[in-house]
Amino acid sequence: MAEPCIFCQIVRGEIPTQLMANTGDCVAFRDLNPQAPTHILIIPKKHMASLDDAMDGQVLGKMLVLAASLARQEKISRTGYRTVINTGADGGQSVAHLHLHLLGGRAMAWPPG
Numbered sequence: 001m002a003e004p005c006i007f008c009q010i011v012r013g014e015i016p017t018q019l020m021a022n023t024g025d026c027v028a029f030r031d032l033n034p035q036a037p038t039h040i041l042i043i044p045k046k047h048m049a050s051l052d053d054a055m056d057g058q059v060l061g062k063m064l065v066l067a068a069s070l071a072r073q074e075k076i077s078r079t080g081y082r083t084v085i086n087t088g089a090d091g092g093q094s095v096a097h098l099h100l101h102l103l104g105g106r107a108m109a110w111p112p113g
């Protein structure tokens, strides 16, 4: 039997998380293994494995708008922040449910590793 999707389980409230937002299309929660003082994941409620499977531009737009709103809420808008979508093996994606990372609260390096 296929492994259950952990982010779908979070959407259904089956596993605990630090929920930051729950909108019509998206859920946002704090990353379990934060890489910055603010590290929030924004996901679509509807399962899609990665950006490569995302055909709904409206939902993608809503994820970005929610990220900007959460950045303001976290008071990192003025200092800046980074939004990242890792896609596939070379992109470093480890959870096969589309997610947008919102990272901030420290200066970021470029290029990413």
Ligand code: AMP
Pocket (backbone or CB within 6 Å): 006, 015, 017, 029, 030, 031, 032, 033, 034, 041, 085, 086, 092, 093, 094, 095, 096
């Ligand atoms: P990625 O490597 O881009 O696929 O990112 C997956 C992210 O999900 C990682 O930063 C993990 O720390 C995070 N993660 C995995 N499981 C959980 C969970 N149950 N709650 C919150 N974050 C999680």
